Amino acid sequence: MPEVKIRKIITSIEEIFHEGGPRANTPLMRGYVMAVIENPYAGSYVEDIQPFMEDLKPLGLEMAQKLLAALGVEARQVEGYGKGAIIGTAGELEHGALWHAPGGYAMRDVLGGAKAIVPSTKKVGAAGVRLDVPVTHVDASYVRSHFDSVEVGLNDSPRSNEMAVILVMTTGARVHNRAGGLDAKDIKGEDGLR
Amino acid sequence: MIADIRKIAVWVEETHSEIGKSISPPTRKAVAVAVIKNPFAGAYTEDLTPLMDIGAELGGLLGHKCVAALGITPAQAESYGKAAMVGEGGELEHAAALLHPKMGAPLRIAVEKGAALVPSSKKMGGPGQVLDVPLGHKDAAYVRSHFDGIEVRMNDAPRAGEILVAIAVTDSGRPLPRVGGLAHAEAEGKDGLR
Numbered sequence: 001m002p003e004v005k006i007r008k009i010i011t012s013i014e015e016i017f018h019e020g021g022p023r024a025n026t027p028l029m030r031g032y033v034m035a036v037i038e039n040p041y042a043g044s045y046v047e048d049i050q051p052f053m054e055d056l057k058p059l060g061l062e063m064a065q066k067l068l069a070a071l072g073v074e075a076r077q078v079e080g081y082g083k084g085a086i087i088g089t090a091g092e093l094e095h096g097a098l099w100h101a102p103g104g105y106a107m108r109d110v111l112g113g114a115k116a117i118v119p120s121t122k123k124v125g126a127a128g129v130r131l132d133v134p135v136t137h138v139d140a141s142y143v144r145s146h147f148d149s150v151e152v153g154l155n156d157s158p159r160s161n162e163m164a165v166i167l168v169m170t171t172g173a174r175v176h177n178r179a180g181g182l183d184a185k186d187i188k189g190e191d192g193l194r
Numbered sequence: 195m196i197a198d199i200r201k202i203a204v205w206v207e208e209t210h211s212e213i214g215k216s217i218s219p220p221t222r223k224a225v226a227v228a229v230i231k232n233p234f235a236g237a238y239t240e241d242l243t244p245l246m247d248i249g250a251e252l253g254g255l256l257g258h259k260c261v262a263a264l265g266i267t268p269a270q271a272e273s274y275g276k277a278a279m280v281g282e283g284g285e286l287e288h289a290a291a292l293l294h295p296k297m298g299a300p301l302r303i304a305v306e307k308g309a310a311l312v313p314s315s316k317k318m319g320g321p322g323q324v325l326d327v328p329l330g331h332k333d334a335a336y337v338r339s340h341f342d343g344i345e346v347r348m349n350d351a352p353r354a355g356e357i358l359v360a361i362a363v364t365d366s367g368r369p370l371p372r373v374g375g376l377a378h379a380e381a382e383g384k385d386g387l388r
Contacts, residue, residue: 009207
């Protein structure tokens, strides 16, 4: 079983006070944590890659806890989330798909059972590449005010034999949201959609 | 608060290994960014005093943000740096007014002491552009292991009428320093140089 070899961990918190409109009473926070790890399957095609998914679970949990701590809020104050992966050029896109289960379950675990699917994106890229990680409401995917994204990246990552795995959390709606649709206060929060 | 702040972002980068060698404890760099309205965008203004006062305010605010994000005491900070990127409606001198006259004193309170010059960089630029913040030892500029830098980049800043202001603080030097020179442990930290 390959072990997870971490080279770097980035934690980023953005506080948004306004975007040209009225100043928010409480700034919107958007945070992400990104771990740059060795890709055990870089270099050649490997058929059975699923063992690494198990190995990623503790890392996912550690990252989700780290991000929540960096936001400095209670778990219930996290209203949006997302995840992503960037695979270095000696790997393949499928390696990024290994992050789906460990990343998603780690956040649900730390946030106390969020209902909605965790939106995600992935790509193969070279060091310095940017990834726009999608964000949606944690309990009801159709909440329009919470559709957002957070741009992530690091100048020296991922190297060809690495991959970067990312978790994103936000504390609320877009700062000047006014495009209508399902409102967070009207959700049922049962099916993960509405 | 004099500055009209649209956003604050704080980023912490930990290096756990490099070129196959484990770094224990990991080296850590923090950078805090404020995106502010440029009060002088659009026309030439002779007296830049208000920007100097904003510089003082941000020196304390962003310095404290970095120290808090690293979870260290001010005395544990080892190196620092500052930089500003002015949106296209402003001029390079606006960055100088923010960075040079008054930013240093409150920053030095945030990191305790700080006998050395705070290394700096400045430029004009737009959203998505990279700003490299130089880093140097806070008490002895000749400490060779602490010459470094950290990159910041925000996809939506600075807009034409904004300035992106960054302060970086570390609790360590480069991950694997081995080019000699004055060492951290040997620095006297009296004259700011050695």
